[in-house]
Amino acid sequence: MKQLLLSLLLASPSLLLAQGSQVNTQSQKAVGMAGAGSALFVDETSIVYNPGALVKMENNGVQIGGSAIMYRSAFQEAGSPDVHHTKFQISPPFGAYATFGPKGAWWKAGIGVYTPFGGSVDWGTEWPGRFSLTHLSMRAIYIQPTLSFKLTEQFSVGGGFVYNIGLVDLGRALPVFYPDGKTGQATLKGTGTGMGYNLGVHYTLDETFALSVNYRSKVITKLKGGDGTFDVPGSLAANFPNGKFDAELPLPASFNVGLTFPLSEKVDAAIDGSIINYSIYKELVFDYENNTPVLQDTRSEKKYENAFSGKAGINYEVNDKLDLRVGAGYVYTPVQARYVYPETPDNNRVMAAGGVTYKFSPNWQMSAAYVFQKILKRTTTNAETQLRGAYETNIHAPGISVSYYW
Amino acid sequence: MKKNFKLYIGLALLGLATSCAPTLDELETSKGTADFSKFIAVGNSLTSGYADNGLYLEGQKVAFPNLMAEQFKLVGGGEFTSPFFSTEQENGSGYIRLKSLVDGNPVMEPVTDKLAIRGKSPSGGPLYTKYTEPIQNLGVPGMRLDMSMAPGIGTVAGNPYFERLLPEGTSPALKYVEYASSHEHTFFSFWLGNNDVLGYAMNGAAESEDPTKKLTDVPTFEFAYNTFITALTAKGSKGVVATIPDVTSIPFMNTVTTARLNAAVEAASGGAAKNVFIATKTGPRAATAEDLIVLTFPTALLGVPNDLKIPYGMHPMNPIEDKYVLDKAEVAAVTARVKAYNDKIKAIATSKDLAIADVHAFLNKVKAGYNYNGVHISAAFITGNAFSLDGVHLTPMGNAIVANLFIDAINSKYDSKISKLDISQYRGVKYPN
Numbered sequence: 001m002k003q004l005l006l007s008l009l010l011a012s013p014s015l016l017l018a019q020g021s022q023v024n025t026q027s028q029k030a031v032g033m034a035g036a037g038s039a040l041f042v043d044e045t046s047i048v049y050n051p052g053a054l055v056k057m058e059n060n061g062v063q064i065g066g067s068a069i070m071y072r073s074a075f076q077e078a079g080s081p082d083v084h085h086t087k088f089q090i091s092p093p094f095g096a097y098a099t100f101g102p103k104g105a106w107w108k109a110g111i112g113v114y115t116p117f118g119g120s121v122d123w124g125t126e127w128p129g130r131f132s133l134t135h136l137s138m139r140a141i142y143i144q145p146t147l148s149f150k151l152t153e154q155f156s157v158g159g160g161f162v163y164n165i166g167l168v169d170l171g172r173a174l175p176v177f178y179p180d181g182k183t184g185q186a187t188l189k190g191t192g193t194g195m196g197y198n199l200g201v202h203y204t205l206d207e208t209f210a211l212s213v214n215y216r217s218k219v220i221t222k223l224k225g226g227d228g229t230f231d232v233p234g235s236l237a238a239n240f241p242n243g244k245f246d247a248e249l250p251l252p253a254s255f256n257v258g259l260t261f262p263l264s265e266k267v268d269a270a271i272d273g274s275i276i277n278y279s280i281y282k283e284l285v286f287d288y289e290n291n292t293p294v295l296q297d298t299r300s301e302k303k304y305e306n307a308f309s310g311k312a313g314i315n316y317e318v319n320d321k322l323d324l325r326v327g328a329g330y331v332y333t334p335v336q337a338r339y340v341y342p343e344t345p346d347n348n349r350v351m352a353a354g355g356v357t358y359k360f361s362p363n364w365q366m367s368a369a370y371v372f373q374k375i376l377k378r379t380t381t382n383a384e385t386q387l388r389g390a391y392e393t394n395i396h397a398p399g400i401s402v403s404y405y406w
Numbered sequence: 407m408k409k410n411f412k413l414y415i416g417l418a419l420l421g422l423a424t425s426c427a428p429t430l431d432e433l434e435t436s437k438g439t440a441d442f443s444k445f446i447a448v449g450n451s452l453t454s455g456y457a458d459n460g461l462y463l464e465g466q467k468v469a470f471p472n473l474m475a476e477q478f479k480l481v482g483g484g485e486f487t488s489p490f491f492s493t494e495q496e497n498g499s500g501y502i503r504l505k506s507l508v509d510g511n512p513v514m515e516p517v518t519d520k521l522a523i524r525g526k527s528p529s530g531g532p533l534y535t536k537y538t539e540p541i542q543n544l545g546v547p548g549m550r551l552d553m554s555m556a557p558g559i560g561t562v563a564g565n566p567y568f569e570r571l572l573p574e575g576t577s578p579a580l581k582y583v584e585y586a587s588s589h590e591h592t593f594f595s596f597w598l599g600n601n602d603v604l605g606y607a608m609n610g611a612a613e614s615e616d617p618t619k620k621l622t623d624v625p626t627f628e629f630a631y632n633t634f635i636t637a638l639t640a641k642g643s644k645g646v647v648a649t650i651p652d653v654t655s656i657p658f659m660n661t662v663t664t665a666r667l668n669a670a671v672e673a674a675s676g677g678a679a680k681n682v683f684i685a686t687k688t689g690p691r692a693a694t695a696e697d698l699i700v701l702t703f704p705t706a707l708l709g710v711p712n713d714l715k716i717p718y719g720m721h722p723m724n725p726i727e728d729k730y731v732l733d734k735a736e737v738a739a740v741t742a743r744v745k746a747y748n749d750k751i752k753a754i755a756t757s758k759d760l761a762i763a764d765v766h767a768f769l770n771k772v773k774a775g776y777n778y779n780g781v782h783i784s785a786a787f788i789t790g791n792a793f794s795l796d797g798v799h800l801t802p803m804g805n806a807i808v809a810n811l812f813i814d815a816i817n818s819k820y821d822s823k824i825s826k827l828d829i830s831q832y833r834g835v836k837y838p839n
Contacts, residue, residue: 076430077779079810079826081480083430128828131780175781175791177833181802233837235507377430385780392428 032355033313065401190226438822453545460501
């Protein structure tokens with residue numbers, strides 16, 4: 001006769017993945033105005049912000065730039081005196097752009113390589129939410145060849161094809177315990193690809209007033225054959241086979257409108273608004289190659305809503321060489337309260353920024369900017385994990401870029 | 407201009423250093439109207455930290471009153487002392503651990519080294535290494551409410567866990583109620599009464615001469631409860647009491663199910679037998695899903711023929727014995743008795759203005775299963791995280807959950823703000839490597 005017929009049913013690790021945090025750092029000039037300026041700044045970063053404006057560049061240029069995003073989150077569980085912080089780390093989004101085309105022609109071509117989505121949080125393995133997430137780093141790298149055409153002196157259009165390479169690495173503690181009391185750990189790493197496009201029109205009136213309309217499509221990124229690693233006590237190893245997994249990560253479309261107008265001879269104002277179609281992010285499915293009764297495919301609800309952001313800034317041309325700028329913005333979160341996960345403890349956020357551009361010569365210029373974002377404190381109970389408490393996040397992002405024109 | 411620029415950068419870096427990480431509001435703790443300076447915990451195995459079928463040091467350290475006492479320290483609580491086994495004898499009474507999983511079936515093994523056994527009682531049972539320093543965790547495994555009123559329980563012929571706490575020369579007449587209430591205290595937790603029904607239920611509600619397997623009647627329960635609470639509150643001390651869990655809500659009664667045994671019987675007999683049979687007080691019959699079989703039922707007995715060549719458990723002429731089964735009628739009787747106890751507990755606690763931790767209601771929620779900080783907690787054996795390997799007592803995580811339940815009850819009764827435990831820091835069942 002058999003021993004007790006007990007089947008072990010452990011909670012499946014439902015690993016969660018979000019966009020990371022979208023931090024717009026593709027142009028240090030725009031960063032200096034908290035993200036405004038798609039109509040104002042006509043340069044090689046127009047490849048991202050409005051391919052329609054690219055053709056209005058007088059010269060050709062190349063730029064490289066990067067930011068040091070410091071994403072500092074804190075969590076306090078309801079009823080607990082302990083505040084847990086994410087580990088200090090710097091996530092370095094970058095951008096590189098180049099344009100090609102005859103001077104003053106009716107067309108211009110360009111290519112951009114940039115990271116519009118990404119984030120990195122490391123909560124460590126001792127915090128109350130460790131069974132939701134221990135660490136996540138994810139990055140989308142967009143490669144975008146672009147063409148831009150002048151229809152009239154005022155009116156131009158452009159478009160680019162987007163190829164995305166997505167990288168993800170996330171971990172979660174598993175509620176199974178080693179003889180020394182330590183928990184199990186799951187780690188998922190993978191690379192995926194996706195495609196999309198970026199379209200824009202740009203209209204200039206009297207060389208001072210300009211309007212930018214830009215649509216960036218969604219990019220469905222498919223991760224195939226990622227590596228799932230499960231560190232569990234030996235007696236459970238057969239229940240958690242290491243193996244491959246597939247997942248799909250939809251990066252949302254956005255529709256952006258920008259305006260710029262002069263306040264005085266040396267001061268320009270810019271206002272930008274964006275609608276981000278986050279509502280495509282309804283759920284996240286992990287499809288494991290080797291399923292066991294314990295390790296099932298997981299489906300976790302995200303239920304993101306569309307989000308809106310508004311940004312405004314002013315640019316002051318001190319002299320021929322120096323520009324100074326400041327800006328502020330407000331971003332409505334796409335994340336509903338009951339679906340806040342520790343990978344992106346999101347809420348509405350406020351932003352303040354300042355920046356500078358210095359032209360060393362007609363060929364060389366450098367821009368630097370600093371943006372501070374505060375994700376407002378949010379007290380929430382997650383619908384799935386029931387993790388209950390308050391999150392608050394500060395994001396500091398200093399950045400620098402160098403351009404060469406010919 | 408350049409100098410100023412440097413200054414600005416310096417100021418910006420200074421600002422960065424100071425405002426980089428957000429600071430959330432620290433929880434403001436307060437003791438409310440209670441005084442936690444001298445806390446005692448009165449109760450049975452659950453209070454003592456008993457787990458995995460034994461009392462051992464690791465379990466003692468995470469007993470729920472010990473976890474509560476750590477939180478009390480933030481609101482004026484003092485030291486909290488427990489009769490810990492020494493490191494050399496850390497395995498105390500011995501316990502069971504998971505040796506391996508064979509086809510998903512747990513195989514247990516006893517832990518028999520580093521025990522704290524000092525000798526044998528007259529009846530041959532163990533006597534444990536004495537601990538006679540002053541203590542505040544007064545939990546005694548096996549203590550029953552009826553026995554707490556009786557003399558002789560603290561002697562070598564009585565309860566060895568009580569006996570180990572008493573110095574040589576203690577009067578054999580000392581009752582647990584006198585022992586507990588003589589400890590100076592400003593606040594107490596009181597959780598007794600479980601064993602007044604649990605021992606009976608775990609023995610399949612079978613007739614027994616063993617006083618630990620008898621069912622206490624309601625008037626005796628009420629009298630003893632009232633007497634004990636009156637003694638503890640004699641000097642105006644405040645406290646928290648807990649209700650008695652439904653014995654059918656624990657893995658001990660819900661793991662070896664009729665369906666599992668039926669499947670085993672069917673497989674073993676090649677489909678000839680489909681049902682197991684049980685003895686009940688009204689005669690043998692086929693088992694149903696409403697009959698509960700104890701976790702300790704030796705499944706190897708199934709199918710063993712008796713003198714008449716009738717296989718055990720597979721025929722009304724050789725049914726599974728009464729002591730292994732809490733049948734449907736017994737479940738109803740035991741459930742009704744627990745409800746009657748809890749009605750008395752709530753009435754007495756309310757009359758004395760004490761906080762009530764409703765463990766009964768809570769364990770019914772655990773039975774259904776729920777998520778907490780990404781951990782699924784349920785009454786499932788081993789995988790439910792809350793119950794240890796004996797299917798009755800708590801894991802460290804289960805103790806943390808219960809400590810939070812007590813703290814919630816105290817906070818709501820005494821207007822206090824005692825901080826709660828992060829239960830995800832405490833383990834469930836350990837799996838072997």
